[in-house]
Amino acid sequence: xxxxxxxxxxxxxxxxxxxxxxxxxxxxxxxxxxxxxxxxxxxxxxxxxxxxxxxxxxxxxxxxxxxxxxxxxxxxxxxxxxxxxxxxxxxxxxxxxxxxxxxxxxxxxxxxxxxxxxxxxxxxxxxxxxxxxxxxxxxxxxxxxxxxxxxxxxxxxxxxxxxxxxxxxxxxxxxxxxxxxxxxxxxxxxxxxxxxxxxxxxxxxxxxxxxxxxxxxxxxxxxxxxxxxxxxxxxxxxxxxxxxxxxxxxxxxxxxx
Amino acid sequence: xxxxxxxxxxxxxxxxxxxxxxxxxxxxxxxxxxxxxxxxxxxxxxxxxxxxxxxxxxxxxxxxxxxxxxxxxxxxxxxxxxxxxxxxxxxxxxxxxxxxxxxxxxxxxxxxxxxxxxxxxxxxxxxxxxxxxxxxxxxxxxxxxxxxxxxxxxxxxxxxxxxxxxxxxxxxxxxxxxxxxxxxxxxxxxxxxxxxxxxxxxxxxxxxxxxxxxxxxxxxxxxxxxxxxxxxxxxxxxxxxxxxxxxxxxxxxxxxxxxxxxxxxxxxxxxxxxxxxxxxxxxxx
Amino acid sequence: xxxxxxxxxxxxxxxxxxxxxxxxxxxxxxxxxxxxxxxxxxxxxxxxxxxxxxxxxxxxxxxxxxxxxxxxxxxxxxxxxxxxxxxxxxxxxxxxxxxxxxxxxxxxxxxxxxxxxxxxxxxxxxxxxxxxxxxxxxxxxxxxxxxxxxxxxxxxxxxxxxxxxxxxxxxxxxxxxxxxxxxxxxxxxxxxxxxxxxxxxxxxxxxxxxxxxxxxxxxxxxxxxxxxxxxxxxxxxxxxxxxxxxxxxxxxxxxxxxxxxxxxxxxxxxxxxxxxxxxxxxxxxxxxxxxxxxxxxxxxxxxxxxxxxxxxxxxxxxxxxxxxxxxxxxxxxxxxxxxxxxxxxxxxxxxxxxxxxxxxxxxxxxx
Numbered sequence: 001x002x003x004x005x006x007x008x009x010x011x012x013x014x015x016x017x018x019x020x021x022x023x024x025x026x027x028x029x030x031x032x033x034x035x036x037x038x039x040x041x042x043x044x045x046x047x048x049x050x051x052x053x054x055x056x057x058x059x060x061x062x063x064x065x066x067x068x069x070x071x072x073x074x075x076x077x078x079x080x081x082x083x084x085x086x087x088x089x090x091x092x093x094x095x096x097x098x099x100x101x102x103x104x105x106x107x108x109x110x111x112x113x114x115x116x117x118x119x120x121x122x123x124x125x126x127x128x129x130x131x132x133x134x135x136x137x138x139x140x141x142x143x144x145x146x147x148x149x150x151x152x153x154x155x156x157x158x159x160x161x162x163x164x165x166x167x168x169x170x171x172x173x174x175x176x177x178x179x180x181x182x183x184x185x186x187x188x189x190x191x192x193x194x195x196x197x198x199x200x201x202x203x204x205x206x207x208x209x210x211x212x213x214x215x216x217x218x219x220x221x222x223x224x225x226x227x228x229x230x231x232x233x234x235x236x237x238x239x240x241x242x243x244x245x246x247x248x249x250x251x252x253x254x255x256x257x
Numbered sequence: 258x259x260x261x262x263x264x265x266x267x268x269x270x271x272x273x274x275x276x277x278x279x280x281x282x283x284x285x286x287x288x289x290x291x292x293x294x295x296x297x298x299x300x301x302x303x304x305x306x307x308x309x310x311x312x313x314x315x316x317x318x319x320x321x322x323x324x325x326x327x328x329x330x331x332x333x334x335x336x337x338x339x340x341x342x343x344x345x346x347x348x349x350x351x352x353x354x355x356x357x358x359x360x361x362x363x364x365x366x367x368x369x370x371x372x373x374x375x376x377x378x379x380x381x382x383x384x385x386x387x388x389x390x391x392x393x394x395x396x397x398x399x400x401x402x403x404x405x406x407x408x409x410x411x412x413x414x415x416x417x418x419x420x421x422x423x424x425x426x427x428x429x430x431x432x433x434x435x436x437x438x439x440x441x442x443x444x445x446x447x448x449x450x451x452x453x454x455x456x457x458x459x460x461x462x463x464x465x466x467x468x469x470x471x472x473x474x475x476x477x478x479x480x481x482x483x484x485x486x487x488x489x490x491x492x493x494x495x496x497x498x499x500x501x502x503x504x505x506x507x508x509x510x511x512x513x514x515x516x517x518x519x520x521x522x523x524x525x526x527x528x529x530x531x532x533x534x535x536x537x538x539x540x541x542x
Numbered sequence: 543x544x545x546x547x548x549x550x551x552x553x554x555x556x557x558x559x560x561x562x563x564x565x566x567x568x569x570x571x572x573x574x575x576x577x578x579x580x581x582x583x584x585x586x587x588x589x590x591x592x593x594x595x596x597x598x599x600x601x602x603x604x605x606x607x608x609x610x611x612x613x614x615x616x617x618x619x620x621x622x623x624x625x626x627x628x629x630x631x632x633x634x635x636x637x638x639x640x641x642x643x644x645x646x647x648x649x650x651x652x653x654x655x656x657x658x659x660x661x662x663x664x665x666x667x668x669x670x671x672x673x674x675x676x677x678x679x680x681x682x683x684x685x686x687x688x689x690x691x692x693x694x695x696x697x698x699x700x701x702x703x704x705x706x707x708x709x710x711x712x713x714x715x716x717x718x719x720x721x722x723x724x725x726x727x728x729x730x731x732x733x734x735x736x737x738x739x740x741x742x743x744x745x746x747x748x749x750x751x752x753x754x755x756x757x758x759x760x761x762x763x764x765x766x767x768x769x770x771x772x773x774x775x776x777x778x779x780x781x782x783x784x785x786x787x788x789x790x791x792x793x794x795x796x797x798x799x800x801x802x803x804x805x806x807x808x809x810x811x812x813x814x815x816x817x818x819x820x821x822x823x824x825x826x827x828x829x830x831x832x833x834x835x836x837x838x839x840x841x842x843x844x845x846x847x848x849x850x851x852x853x854x855x856x857x858x859x860x861x862x863x864x865x866x867x868x869x870x871x872x873x874x875x876x877x878x879x880x881x882x883x884x885x886x887x888x889x890x891x892x893x894x895x896x897x898x899x900x901x902x903x904x905x906x907x908x909x
Contacts, residue, residue, distance in 0.1 A: 016844070080413045087417075105425045112424055117417025123427055123493040145428045273626060302726040307625040311618070312868030314875065337879045344875050346550035374879045392869070403855055404729050430891055436883035455883040475865045477726035501886045518882055533879055 003065050005030050005171060005203050006051065010060035013046050020046040021227040024060070030170070033197060033204040035218030035235065037211060037250070043227040044207045045175055051205060052092055052173045053082045064089075067170065087114055091164030095176035097156035100163070101148050107134065107159050108144045114167040133162040137192060154185035158192065165196065174206045178213055190216050211250065215239055223247045276323040276356040282306055286324035286479070290470060293481035298443030299411070300394050305477035315348055316474025318371050318390035325386065325470075326352065326369060331359045333367035338375035338516065338533035345373070362536050374437075376458040378515045378537040381467035383484070389452040391473040394480065396440045396450040416448050419491065427496055436501070442489045443482055451488075457500045457516045462488040505530040510541035565610050579603035588793075588822025589613055593863065594620030595723065595742050597792050597821055614744075618864045625723065632719065634777040634786050638796050639694045643772035645823075648698045650765045650800055656695045661771065662823070698768040699798045699815065708767075708800060708813045729855055736838055736858060737831075741819060743861030745827045751851040752833030760837045760849030763802035764816065771795040771823050795820045799832035814843060 004027035012022040021043035028034050036044040049055040051062055053074045062074040067089060074082065086092070094100040101110050111130040112120070120126050131141050137158040148156050157177065164172060177193065178186040194217060197204055208214055214221055215235060222232040223244065231244040242248045274280065282304075289303035308316040326332065332352055336345040340362040348371060349360050361367050364379040371388040381387060397407045400418050410416065419440055426433045439456035443449045451462055452471060462469060462482060469482040482488060492498040506513045508529045515537060517530040532538035566573065580587055580603045590602040594617045602620055609615035645661025648654050660666075702708035712733060722738045731739070740748060755761055773793055777786040799816035816836025818828035837851040850856055860866065 079409070083413060083415065102421065105421055106428050108428055109421045109425045113417050113421050116420035116424065117415065121420075121492075121494050123424065124495050126424065126493075127428075277626070279626065279628070302728060304725045307621040307723065307864065309622040311871060312865045313870075313872030314868060316868075337876045341550045342876055343550045343554060346554055350551075350554075373875075374877070392872070404859075405855070431894065432891075434887050434891065436887050437880040453877075453880050455879055457883070475869055501883055503886075516879065516882075518878055519885065533882070 003071065004028055005032075005065050006205070007063045008051060008060065009062075011047065011050055011057045011062060012059040013043075013050055013055060013057045019043075019227045021050070021224070022059075024222075024229055026222060026229075026232065028171075028203055028205060030203055031201045032220065033202075033206060033218045035214040035221045036205065036207045036224060037209065037214050037221060038224035039209060039250075042224040044209075044224050046227075047224070048173055048175055048205060048207045052090065053077075053086065054092075064171070087117055088167055089170050091167075091169040091172035093157075093160055093164055093172060093174040093177045095179045097148070097153070097160045100160040101156060103147065103149050106145045106147055107139070107151075110148065110159060110163045111166050113163065118167070129166060130162075133166050134159075136165075136196070137162045138188075152185075153181050154189060157181065157189055161189075161193070161196070165200065168200070169202070171203045171205070174204060176208055176210075177206070178210070179208075186213075193217060211239060223250065273355060276326050276352070277309070278306065278320065278323045283324040286320055289479045290321065290324065290481065293470070293479050294468070294483050296447075297482055297486050298447030298449040298480060300473075300478040300480045302477055303479050305474050308474065310347070310351065312475040313392060314344060315371070315373060315390040317472030317476075317479070318373070318388045318474075319348060319351070319472075320474060321388050321470050321472035321479060322352065322369055322371050323356070325388075326356050326358055328356075328358065330368045331361050331366055333361050333364065333370045333536075334372075335370065335375060335377070335534075335536075336373040337518075338377070339535040341535065363540075364536055374453050374455075375516070375533060376454055376461045378512075378532070378534040379540075380461075381465055383466045385467040387465075387467050387469050389454075389469065389471045391450065391452045391471045391478075392475075393438075394450055394471065394473040394476050394478040396438075396448050411447060414446070419448055423491060423493065427493070433492065433496060433498075439498075440491050442491060444486050445489075448491070449480060449482075449488075455501060455516060456490065456498070459488070459490045459498070460500065464488070503530060507532045507538060510538045512538070512541060565608070574607055576600055576603040576607065579606050585823060586611070586613060586616075588820070588824050589745060589827070590616045590620055592821040592824055592827060593617045593742055593744065594624065596620050596624040614863050614867050618867070621864060629721075629724075631778065631781075632721075633789075634779065635714065636774050636776065636794065638770065638774055638794070639697060639700075641695055641770055641772045641774045641794075641796075643695055643770045645772070646695065646768065646770040648766065648768045650698060650702075650767050654698050654768075655701070656693070663825075695770070697798060699800070702767070702800070702813065706810070706812065709815060711815065711817075727858060729858070731854065731858060733835075733839070733842075736854070737817065737819075737835060739858045739861055740831045740834055743831070744863035744866070745824070745830065747861055747863070747866075748830035748834050749826060751837070751857065752830035754849065755833050755837050755851045760840065760852045762814075762816075762833075762836050762845075764833055764836065765800045766829070767798040767800035767815075769795065769797045769825055769828065771825070793822050795822065795824050795828045797825070797828035797832040799829070799836055801836045814839070 006028040009025050011024040013020045024047055026034065036047060038044050046055065050057040056075055063071050064074050065071045066085070077085070092100065108127055108130040111133050112126040115126050115129060131144055134141050134144055139155055139158050148159055151159060178189050181189065190213060196202065206218060218235045220233065221235045221238045222229050223238065223246065224230065225246045231238060231242065231247045238247060239251055242251050285304055289301045293299065293301045305317065305320060308319055310316055310319060332349065333340065334345045334349040336342040339345065352358050353360055364370065364377040367385065369386045369388060370377065371390070373390045376387065395407050397410060397419060400422055401407050401410065423433050426435060435456070437455045438450055438453040439459055441449050441451050441459060441462065451459060464485050464487060466484050468484055471480045490498040503517050505517065507515060507517060509531050512532055515532045515534055518533045520529045520531060522529050580599045583606065586606055587599055587602045590605055590613055591597050591599070594602065601623065602616070605616035605619040606613065608619055643659055645663060646656065646659040648658065699708055703710055719734050722735060722742070727735065727739065773791045775788045775791050778789045779786045797818035801814045801816055803811040803813050814836065816832040818831030818835065820827045820831070834851055834857060838854055838857060840847050840852040847853060
């Protein structure tokens with residue numbers, strides 16, 4: 001392997017007097033799924049937003065290895081290039097699908113938006129690709145022209161995933177992608193995500209408070225507490241043999257699967 | 258041909274400057290126009306003044322016209338293509354009064370044509386200025402209500418959302434069902450609202466020899482399409498842009514090429530079609 | 543044969559004559575004088591001056607007369623006149639501690655230096671129609687205590703601020719205040735610009751928004767720190783003199799609203815302010831403005847922006863009644879070209895659907 005896809009170095013962010021995260025460093029390699037776990041308020045979502053260029057960190061840097069333009073400092077890019085990167089090489093899956101979808105237009109338009117944003121102008125082809133992605137995320141193609149307002153929570157999340165993946169991103173940020181869904185729905189979406197990540201050789205940074213989700217999807221884990229990373233390592237290692245007292249507490253507080 | 262220009266003989270209102278606006282304000286508006294011409298399709302904010310006509314009734318167009326007009330100009334004002342609709346009459350009277358300018362109904366004679374909702378059927382020529390009255394200058398407004406966001410989208414040429422709305426129209430209706438205020442791409446850079454003209458008129462904007470100026474008074478924006486600038490109506494490769502067609506012809510002049518208005522002529526709902534452009538229609542009879 | 547509708551010119555002229563006639567009404571009833579409007583419909587004059595951004599009682603009275611009492615139309619008339627006036631410059635900021643107050647109340651303290659002065663208010667009138675007003679007849683003049691113009695009237699807010707309990711007002715170093723009537727509103731707007739917009743904003747719109755914050759749509763726990771109404775001197779620095787001279791006095795109503803405190807672990811909590819100012823006597827307007835001003839500071843104060851009154855773009859873009867009235871009423875203008883385009887496409891779409899249904903019916907019959 002040549003270079004890490006995403007590198008964080010000493011990333012820190014404060015809100016007023018409160019430290020949201022500090023001194024976070026890691027490398028994410030192509031095809032790797034990194035989990036960030038911790039309780040709510042531990043700074044994991046702030047960190048995710050800093051990594052994805054949605055928040056500007058107060059300290060440290062985030063570099064990304066682009067497809068064709070070498071490595072770039074995410075926060076030093078012009079807004080134009082950062083937004084272009086975000087809709088071509090990256091994806092972002094929100095916990096609340098409503099934030100990641102256009103609720104007022106059809107599923108097909110939702111999936112097709114990224115294609116149109118980079119210049120696709122053939123309606124039939126855009127629609128064909130949208131239908132193809134509906135199938136890949138296991139939504140009935142009959143629902144292609146329906147708006148996501150008529151979709152169930154699980155279907156919306158699938159649609160959000162399709163909308164992100166249609167542009168063939170290399171890196172996807174996910175913020176609690178199965179949060180707020182029924183357990184049975186969660187299981188199917190996790191299954192789907194696992195298949196897609198492997199099949200498309202995606203790199204993923206996944207934020208979750210659910211260690212079960214982390215165990216199922218991630219290769220490597222970072223455990224955050226009070227804005228700091230207290231432990232990191234291979235997922236199985238961290239979960240089966242936690243070293244830090246906080247990780248031990250987290251692991252012992254969930255029922256064995 | 259009879260002399261159709263009419264000159265108002267009543268004296269200029271002593272309390273007001275020539276063409277109503279003070280000279281400072283005219284200079285400010287001219288600067289905005291120059292900037293707009295330099296960046297075709299870009300909406301230039303300007304210090305729009307409160308005008309003695311209501312917002313939404315052409316205050317943007319009136320300010321642009323007032324900043325440009327001089328004693329040598331000949332003004333034509335149309336609304337819905339017609340010179341004799343009440344608001345066109347009102348605006349023409351306003352300029353005849355405050356600028357003592359010659360007015361005409363003939364497209365060919367006019368140096369400045371202020372319009373609401375139409376582009377004249379008679380092709381415009383070099384040196385003519387077409388001033389549009391614009392209610393909502395932001396083509397993305399109905400898709401994104403926030404000014405701060407739409408400004409960014411224009412700055413970055415992020416126009417996916419506009420194409421999404423066209424996609425949605427086809428998905429719903431089988432075709433792009435947008436009929437007026439149909440969005441255009443100006444000079445390959447800015448998406449622009451052509452004002453609520455029917456899409457029938459969009460092709461006339463493309464590489465027109467006349468200067469097109471767009472004034473939005475309430476929203477305080479001016480934008481422009483300089484002469485001979487490419488203006489492309491947005492579409493899909495497999496759903497190309499097309500204009501309205503009628504099976505009927507004009508009941509007065511027989512034209513089959515003009516935009517037709519529909520009239521209901523009796524209680525049984527009998528219909529008649531006539532040219533919306535009254536000057537064009539009269540010149541053919 | 544159809545004849546195109548002609549005669550716009552004549553129709554408009556006749557319409558103008560009719561308006562003038564309606565304005566005068568029954569000629570047996572004496573005509574209103576501007577003095578009568580100024581003196582007896584004074585609060586209407588105040589509103590027109592405030593939202594018309596022009597302090598001139600006679601012009602406002604004229605506008606009200608010309609508009610037949612339609613205040614929004616009167617505001618429009620006054621503004622369209624104001625816009626043509628030359629501008630000599632900006633006055634010095636009003637110093638409302640120099641106000642000779644006719645009314646001054648605080649609801650945060652039982653008594654305040656300078657005292658509570660009830661003054662002329664409808665607050666304690668019983669809203670019973672007073673039929674004695676329907677009959678002509680003079681009233682005796684009310685006794686008026688001599689106003690004390692020698693002492694400055696300290697603001698309640700300044701007293702709270704001395705103890706650090708209330709945030710200080712924004713510093714005066716905002717530079718030259720931009721003039722909304724000369725420069726376009728660019729968003730996000732600064733607070734001075736927002737206040738200008740609200741001062742010109744429609745009283746009813748601000749009232750409803752202010753009310754909505756009290757009902758939970760962006761609550762900020764307001765108290766009336768102080769409302770005062772009275773005369774304040776206006777000073778101006780003419781270029782050729784280089785120092786300020788008093789050029790006159792105007793009546794204003796000022797409202798200083800004291801709101802919920804902000805603070806955190808490290809920053810000691812402090813009450814925050816919302817501010818309202820209107821020409822003449824206009825307490826409802828000044829209070830509503832102060833509520834909305836405070837609501838619009840949500841982001842600055844680190845509060846979640848969740849409600850319409852906190853949404854700067856929404857409030858500032860829709861507060862102006864001359865803009866709103868014009869755009870709503872422009873729907874009366876002919877739109878038949880656009881409507882024709884819609885007709886064409888709706889007919890085509892309907893024909894397609896009907897054809898599909900017919901074919902489906904045929905196919906079904908064939909089976």
